[in-house]
Amino acid sequence: MSSEPKPDPRTPQDVLDAAIEALAGDGDDALAKAAAEGFPDPGGVIAWTDRVRNVLLHQRDPFALRSELATLVDHLVTLLEALPGGLPCSAEEISRCFLQTLPGIRAQLAEDVEAAYEGDPAATGYAEILVAYPSLHAVTIYRVAHELHRLKVPLLPRIMTEHAHAAYGIDIHPGAKIGRRFFIDHGTGVVIGGTTEIGECVKLYQGVTLGALSFARDADGRMIRGEKRHPTIEDEVTIYAGATILGGDTVIGRGSIIGGNVWLHESIPPHTRVQIKPPAQRVQTGEEEDDEAQLHWDI
Amino acid sequence: MSSEPKPDPRTPQDVLDAAIEALAGDGDDALAKAAAEGFPDPGGVIAWTDRVRNVLLHQRDPFALRSELATLVDHLVTLLEALPGGLPCSAEEISRCFLQTLPGIRAQLAEDVEAAYEGDPAATGYAEILVAYPSLHAVTIYRVAHELHRLKVPLLPRIMTEHAHAAYGIDIHPGAKIGRRFFIDHGTGVVIGGTTEIGECVKLYQGVTLGALSFARDADGRMIRGEKRHPTIEDEVTIYAGATILGGDTVIGRGSIIGGNVWLHESIPPHTRVQIKPPAQRVQTGEEEDDEAQLHWDI
Amino acid sequence: MSSEPKPDPRTPQDVLDAAIEALAGDGDDALAKAAAEGFPDPGGVIAWTDRVRNVLLHQRDPFALRSELATLVDHLVTLLEALPGGLPCSAEEISRCFLQTLPGIRAQLAEDVEAAYEGDPAATGYAEILVAYPSLHAVTIYRVAHELHRLKVPLLPRIMTEHAHAAYGIDIHPGAKIGRRFFIDHGTGVVIGGTTEIGECVKLYQGVTLGALSFARDADGRMIRGEKRHPTIEDEVTIYAGATILGGDTVIGRGSIIGGNVWLHESIPPHTRVQIKPPAQRVQTGEEEDDEAQLHWDI
Numbered sequence: 001m002s003s004e005p006k007p008d009p010r011t012p013q014d015v016l017d018a019a020i021e022a023l024a025g026d027g028d029d030a031l032a033k034a035a036a037e038g039f040p041d042p043g044g045v046i047a048w049t050d051r052v053r054n055v056l057l058h059q060r061d062p063f064a065l066r067s068e069l070a071t072l073v074d075h076l077v078t079l080l081e082a083l084p085g086g087l088p089c090s091a092e093e094i095s096r097c098f099l100q101t102l103p104g105i106r107a108q109l110a111e112d113v114e115a116a117y118e119g120d121p122a123a124t125g126y127a128e129i130l131v132a133y134p135s136l137h138a139v140t141i142y143r144v145a146h147e148l149h150r151l152k153v154p155l156l157p158r159i160m161t162e163h164a165h166a167a168y169g170i171d172i173h174p175g176a177k178i179g180r181r182f183f184i185d186h187g188t189g190v191v192i193g194g195t196t197e198i199g200e201c202v203k204l205y206q207g208v209t210l211g212a213l214s215f216a217r218d219a220d221g222r223m224i225r226g227e228k229r230h231p232t233i234e235d236e237v238t239i240y241a242g243a244t245i246l247g248g249d250t251v252i253g254r255g256s257i258i259g260g261n262v263w264l265h266e267s268i269p270p271h272t273r274v275q276i277k278p279p280a281q282r283v284q285t286g287e288e289e290d291d292e293a294q295l296h297w298d299i
Numbered sequence: 300m301s302s303e304p305k306p307d308p309r310t311p312q313d314v315l316d317a318a319i320e321a322l323a324g325d326g327d328d329a330l331a332k333a334a335a336e337g338f339p340d341p342g343g344v345i346a347w348t349d350r351v352r353n354v355l356l357h358q359r360d361p362f363a364l365r366s367e368l369a370t371l372v373d374h375l376v377t378l379l380e381a382l383p384g385g386l387p388c389s390a391e392e393i394s395r396c397f398l399q400t401l402p403g404i405r406a407q408l409a410e411d412v413e414a415a416y417e418g419d420p421a422a423t424g425y426a427e428i429l430v431a432y433p434s435l436h437a438v439t440i441y442r443v444a445h446e447l448h449r450l451k452v453p454l455l456p457r458i459m460t461e462h463a464h465a466a467y468g469i470d471i472h473p474g475a476k477i478g479r480r481f482f483i484d485h486g487t488g489v490v491i492g493g494t495t496e497i498g499e500c501v502k503l504y505q506g507v508t509l510g511a512l513s514f515a516r517d518a519d520g521r522m523i524r525g526e527k528r529h530p531t532i533e534d535e536v537t538i539y540a541g542a543t544i545l546g547g548d549t550v551i552g553r554g555s556i557i558g559g560n561v562w563l564h565e566s567i568p569p570h571t572r573v574q575i576k577p578p579a580q581r582v583q584t585g586e587e588e589d590d591e592a593q594l595h596w597d598i
Numbered sequence: 599m600s601s602e603p604k605p606d607p608r609t610p611q612d613v614l615d616a617a618i619e620a621l622a623g624d625g626d627d628a629l630a631k632a633a634a635e636g637f638p639d640p641g642g643v644i645a646w647t648d649r650v651r652n653v654l655l656h657q658r659d660p661f662a663l664r665s666e667l668a669t670l671v672d673h674l675v676t677l678l679e680a681l682p683g684g685l686p687c688s689a690e691e692i693s694r695c696f697l698q699t700l701p702g703i704r705a706q707l708a709e710d711v712e713a714a715y716e717g718d719p720a721a722t723g724y725a726e727i728l729v730a731y732p733s734l735h736a737v738t739i740y741r742v743a744h745e746l747h748r749l750k751v752p753l754l755p756r757i758m759t760e761h762a763h764a765a766y767g768i769d770i771h772p773g774a775k776i777g778r779r780f781f782i783d784h785g786t787g788v789v790i791g792g793t794t795e796i797g798e799c800v801k802l803y804q805g806v807t808l809g810a811l812s813f814a815r816d817a818d819g820r821m822i823r824g825e826k827r828h829p830t831i832e833d834e835v836t837i838y839a840g841a842t843i844l845g846g847d848t849v850i851g852r853g854s855i856i857g858g859n860v861w862l863h864e865s866i867p868p869h870t871r872v873q874i875k876p877p878a879q880r881v882q883t884g885e886e887e888d889d890e891a892q893l894h895w896d897i
Binding site: 354355356357360361364372391398401406409412421427430431432433487488506540560575 | 610617618619620627633636767791810825827840
């Protein structure tokens with residue numbers, strides 16, 4: 001922690017000059033290295049993302065689609081060409097591959113809408129899913145980012161899913177594989193790691209973490225990057241609020257139900273229900289309190 | 300999960316044509332059905348919501364109020380007339396009823412500000428509550444949305460509360476009934492279901508869920524919609540961070556205190572304190588580790 | 599809860615007049631008191647904050663720095679002069695002191711970027727930390743707000759950190775003291791109270807609360823404001839998702855690891871690992887269910 005600022009005998013101009021010199025300095029810190037690596041402007045990526053999302057969820061008019069898709073492909077080429085580091089093939093080829101994935105994504109999103117309606121008794125219709133369910137919007141952005149991730153595009157997919165994370169509190173790494181008919185109810189606090197595999201018809205509630213159990217390290221103690229660190233969730237699994245499932249070898253068998261607040265790092269066979277034992281609760285009626293109770297209750 | 304994209308012999312124009320045809324296709328999926336149901340532009344609803352919030356929290360000048368309220372009522376009529384599906388009475392009648400509710404909402408918000416100041420020792424004054432407490436803003440939007448929900452306006456109330464959810468991480472369904480002097484500290488991750496009933500002087504912390512225990516289904520296995528599925532919280536109850544209270548028959552008696560991380564789906568009598576038994580903790584001092592510990596500690 | 603709206607015999611003009619009169623009324627409620635205390639426009643503070651953040655994270659060009667810093671200092675003087683209540687010294691002096699802190703903040707942020715890269719095996723480089731890690735942005739805003747808090751500037755620091763809270767779901771009070779190489783992974787739901795002290799090389803996961811155990815009250819039952827109510831976290835501590843650590847006397851000794859979902863309000867010696875005992879889980883395989891299981895499993 002820095003020390004208390006002290007009265008400064010220097011003139012304001014001196015102080016400004018010193019700040020400029022320090023901030024501009026030709027240092028070699030991580031911020032300088034990040035600048036040297038290079039990165040795109042997140043604002044441009046986010047604008048493109050929201051326009052793709054709008055086309056996928058709303059646009060069915062062929063004339064509007066022709067104009068919108070052509071613009072989006074051109075914009076994607078520009079975004080790709082501005083990326084530092086190598087692309088696996090030309091920006092045009094990637095954009096064309098990406099264009100091919102859109103009909104499939106749209107079909108998946110239509111099924112995601114159905115899964116949301118079927119999964120929430122509070123939903124009044126399909127229209128409400130479109131205008132008032134954060135899951136659909138976060139999953140739309142994830143599904144688009146995931147296709148770019150599969151095309152080995154760097155940085156853009158992560159900027160896209162962090163845009164969804166900031167907007168909806170749902171953090172899905174673009175590397176995760178997620179099957180058909182996926183629904184997250186409420187969603188704030190959900191974290192899905194980059195090597196997670198999720199089957200079909202899976203439903204999550206708010207605060208669910210699908211995370212890493214431990215980080216493998218090499219002989220020099222450095223973390224090994226790229227291994228499967230996150231769990232596999234088979235078809236038709238439901239995971240309730242606040243549950244945490246960890247580890248690359250952990251498999252939740254199909255049809256299983258994981259109760260709220262469960263903390264799990266072992267595989268579970270199919271059609272299994274897991275819940276925490278209801279915690280021993282200390283219940284005390286009336287106004288009087290003993291000292292020990294006082295200690296524990298008052299948070 | 301879709302298959303790997305493959306090299307495509309088609310020209311870019313062919314790929315574009317195919318994408319347009321697939322996206323525009325006259326299918327009958329859930330996205331097409333949502334479009335057929337019709338829905339308002341969320342952007343317009345959000346702009347109106349933020350303007351109502353500004354009037355309620357800040358505007359006391361009679362001349363400005365006359366102009367602002369007239370504009371807001373006209374805007375509401377436009378929003379209502381653009382809604383698909385039937386309104387229970389004319390847009391003008393609903394707008395007039397809504398206008399009548401504003402003084403009552405304003406009086407409630409003033410008390411919510413007091414409750415926030417009294418509930419948080421970090422608050423330095425009432426002004427800080429207005430500019431730096433998400434609870435006040437989420438609750439303002441909820442209280443306005445709730446009045447429109449009571450007037451049986453479809454979709455708009457949910458768009459409004461999802462705006463608050465996206466902005467503050469606090470998800471309050473407009474159907475919930477919430478009494479005077481309500482305060483949520485920090486708030487991220489809070490979920491309050493649509494049939495929840497909350498009395499006066501209730502205080503929640505971040506991550507509290509007031510949710511459904513199970514979904515009733517009819518003879519055909521379809522969820523029954525509209526039943527009371529969420530709990531009742533009586534007056535002067537405090538619920539600490541991460542607690543989850545579930546079920547339409549669950550009643551938390553007045554004056555009770557629910558500790559952090561409690562998972563509760565049974566009623567609790569008045570003036571009761573409930574907490575989880577502190578979990579058995581495994582504490583190991585020093586650098587050395589046995590294998591079994593290794594298994595558990597490293598997440 | 600207000601009563602059902604009833605048919606109203608009044609003309610729309612009458613209803614509008616009545617609403618204006620009620621909203622404008624010369625009452626003495628908490629909203630009127632907040633207006634009397636006075637407060638700055640959050641929009642202006644947020645715009646300034648985002649510009650400071652941009653300079654700290656991205657700007658190294660001396661000419662651009664000269665122009666940007668001069669503008670930021672002028673803007674800060676304007677923001678400070680518009681504040682109600684007394685400043686501890688002139689707006690110009692505070693701005694000059696603030697300018698002096700920027701090189702130190704920038705050096706800290708570069709180390710925070712390194713800590714993020716080292717702390718997350720999913721990170722592909724330093725650039726990704728800048729464009730896709732909410733922790734860096736929330737911590738940048740916190741570090742700037744903390745310097746203004748130390749300079750005893752009212753309201754502005756809290757508006758700044760609430761901006762970060764709304765944007766990233768990470769709620770750090772500007773009064774907290776946080777050392778070098780700080781990293782929060784994912785981050786949604788994190789709460790760090792205003793009297794928390796955090797050492798160097800500390801790593802938190804999503805949903806961690808560093809909060810107050812109880813509120814001290816004076817002889818009249820009023821909360822005492824300003825005491826140390828939040829924990830001390832020593833160097834090189836890691837705290838996993840959903841853990842809650844409470845109390846001003848609670849010290850987590852250096853090098854300790856706190857497991858997920860731990861609920862802790864007692865001090866822990868250095869180099870200690872704490873975890874909850876894995877909860878007794880009820881696992882039931884197959885399709886058939888007994889009634890009692892039904893009761894518990896279906897949430």
